[in-house]
Amino acid sequence: MNETIRTQLNHRSIRKFKQDAVPQEIITQLVDVARHTATSNFMQSYSIIGISDKEKMTELSLICQQPYVAQASHIFLFVADQYRNEKIAESQGQETSVLQNMDRFMIAMTDASLAIQNVNVAAESLGLGTVFLGSVLNDAPAVVDLFNLPKMTFPILGLAVGYPDQEPQLKPRLPQSLMYFDNSYPDVLPLTEELAKYDNDVTQYYDLRDANTRVDSFTKQITDGMNRKMPKRLNVLKDIQAQGLIQE
Amino acid sequence: MNETIRTQLNHRSIRKFKQDAVPQEIITQLVDVARHTATSNFMQSYSIIGISDKEKMTELSLICQQPYVAQASHIFLFVADQYRNEKIAESQGQETSVLQNMDRFMIAMTDASLAIQNVNVAAESLGLGTVFLGSVLNDAPAVVDLFNLPKMTFPILGLAVGYPDQEPQLKPRLPQSLMYFDNSYPDVLPLTEELAKYDNDVTQYYDLRDANTRVDSFTKQITDGMNRKMPKRLNVLKDIQAQGLIQE
Numbered sequence: 001m002n003e004t005i006r007t008q009l010n011h012r013s014i015r016k017f018k019q020d021a022v023p024q025e026i027i028t029q030l031v032d033v034a035r036h037t038a039t040s041n042f043m044q045s046y047s048i049i050g051i052s053d054k055e056k057m058t059e060l061s062l063i064c065q066q067p068y069v070a071q072a073s074h075i076f077l078f079v080a081d082q083y084r085n086e087k088i089a090e091s092q093g094q095e096t097s098v099l100q101n102m103d104r105f106m107i108a109m110t111d112a113s114l115a116i117q118n119v120n121v122a123a124e125s126l127g128l129g130t131v132f133l134g135s136v137l138n139d140a141p142a143v144v145d146l147f148n149l150p151k152m153t154f155p156i157l158g159l160a161v162g163y164p165d166q167e168p169q170l171k172p173r174l175p176q177s178l179m180y181f182d183n184s185y186p187d188v189l190p191l192t193e194e195l196a197k198y199d200n201d202v203t204q205y206y207d208l209r210d211a212n213t214r215v216d217s218f219t220k221q222i223t224d225g226m227n228r229k230m231p232k233r234l235n236v237l238k239d240i241q242a243q244g245l246i247q248e
Numbered sequence: 249m250n251e252t253i254r255t256q257l258n259h260r261s262i263r264k265f266k267q268d269a270v271p272q273e274i275i276t277q278l279v280d281v282a283r284h285t286a287t288s289n290f291m292q293s294y295s296i297i298g299i300s301d302k303e304k305m306t307e308l309s310l311i312c313q314q315p316y317v318a319q320a321s322h323i324f325l326f327v328a329d330q331y332r333n334e335k336i337a338e339s340q341g342q343e344t345s346v347l348q349n350m351d352r353f354m355i356a357m358t359d360a361s362l363a364i365q366n367v368n369v370a371a372e373s374l375g376l377g378t379v380f381l382g383s384v385l386n387d388a389p390a391v392v393d394l395f396n397l398p399k400m401t402f403p404i405l406g407l408a409v410g411y412p413d414q415e416p417q418l419k420p421r422l423p424q425s426l427m428y429f430d431n432s433y434p435d436v437l438p439l440t441e442e443l444a445k446y447d448n449d450v451t452q453y454y455d456l457r458d459a460n461t462r463v464d465s466f467t468k469q470i471t472d473g474m475n476r477k478m479p480k481r482l483n484v485l486k487d488i489q490a491q492g493l494i495q496e
Contacts, residue, residue, distance in 0.1 A: 005370050008370055032257060033257065047427045085473075088443065094474050099474070101485075102485035103484045114361055114380075176279050179332075184297065185295070187396070191336065221290060
């Protein structure tokens with residue numbers, strides 16, 4: 001167990017930040033960490049919008065439907081980006097239609113996702129609090145407009161950072177027996193025996209977001225989540241296609 | 249600058265491993281790091297296949313077309329997994345068709361991608377060498393068969409780990425001016441001035457994979473990459489749909 005892993009095992013989302021601003025030199029260092037993340041075929045198919053403008057933060061918090069988004073010191077918006085590479089290749093007279101394939105979209109998505117997690121680890125190692133914003137996809141076209149995202153790009157995830165002003169409990173995760181499998185996916189998941197114990201663990205966890213009340217079991221959260229159908233999110237494939245990606 | 253960030257800025261892919269095996273307790277610790285990664289809506293929509301079986305490693309190396317895959321001590325295959333949550337919800341009599349939407353596929357993909365990068369940081373912090381295997385998508389149906397992946401799951405990325413037996417140069421990355429933008433994506437990328445300098449940096453880098461010869465400029469790599477059209481990879485959307493995901 002070293003300090004890096006100690007920080008990683010201690011991860012929790014922070015949704016209340018102090019007023020203190022994160023200094024620019026730390027922002028620059030975090031972007032450097034992103035830059036040094038592994039990238040598929042060295043293509044670096046992602047970009048980052050650094051959001052410090054308070055009006056844009058407020059607009060984004062309305063899209064995310066999360067008031068704490070507006071209270072962060074800084075937000076990193078990670079964007080799948082085939083636009084830059086398209087422009088580079090076009091400058092050489094190269095045809096670029098392969099960029100419109102799902103394969104290249106997945107590559108850009110994983111590039112963006114690996115980089116944002118790398119930034120998250122670095123931020124937490126510096127004592128910053130963070131929360132991922134999958135909610136930027138609540139209304140992707142609005143995010144595209146707000147940040148002037150060109151065709152061949154698409155928002156993937158946001159990361160809000162700031163100095164933490166809360167200490168949430170560590171959230172219990174699925175046991176290894178339900179998510180790590182030796183050499184083959186099992187024919188039958190050990191749901192009966194292992195899940196009941198995990199459900200019980202989860203109900204012991206107090207969720208700061210909800211006035212310190214206990215939360216539902218994992219089984220109930222997953223089951224109820226099937227009815228969480230946000231119309232704009234369910235349209236995301238068409239939104240991606242409207243950006244010129246996944247043309248098939 | 250702390251030790252965590254020093255390790256992150258020092259990231260390089262390792263493609264030659266010593267024979268020494270990574271001890272089981274380290275594997276278990278790395279999976280624990282995965283478990284503690286942020287996850288969208290607490291759904292934990294991913295699973296990991298831990299590959300130690302040498303025959304399966306060899307078969308995977310043929311799919312990846314990378315002989316060093318067979319030489320790793322251990323491979324983690326990260327899988328987007330809506331199967332487990334589908335079974336949990338079905339056990340409660342819940343209808344689950346929302347899982348077939350692109351939104352839920354993206355959630356599962358980012359869950360898997362965040363977790364694999366977290367594992368990568370932990371592994372490197374312990375002195376292990378790693379290489380990401382985007383090449384598991386060279387033939388996704390073959391990977392599905394090899395690891396018995398059920399419907400509603402799909403392979404995303406592999407991570408091969410072992411004790412490093414090479415010391416590659418640090419690869420120069422796009423400068424911040426070309427991938428980090430304040431509050432808005434720029435109307436015009438500063439490609440002319442910044443890219444020429446970066447192209448020059450890249451050609452100074454010696455690639456161990458190719459007998460220590462210099463590599464092409466970034467512009468040339470990106471341009472030539474447009475012709476890298478692997479037929480099976482270009483079919484990945486249909487492969488995902490064949491697994492029951494993205495039914496639209």
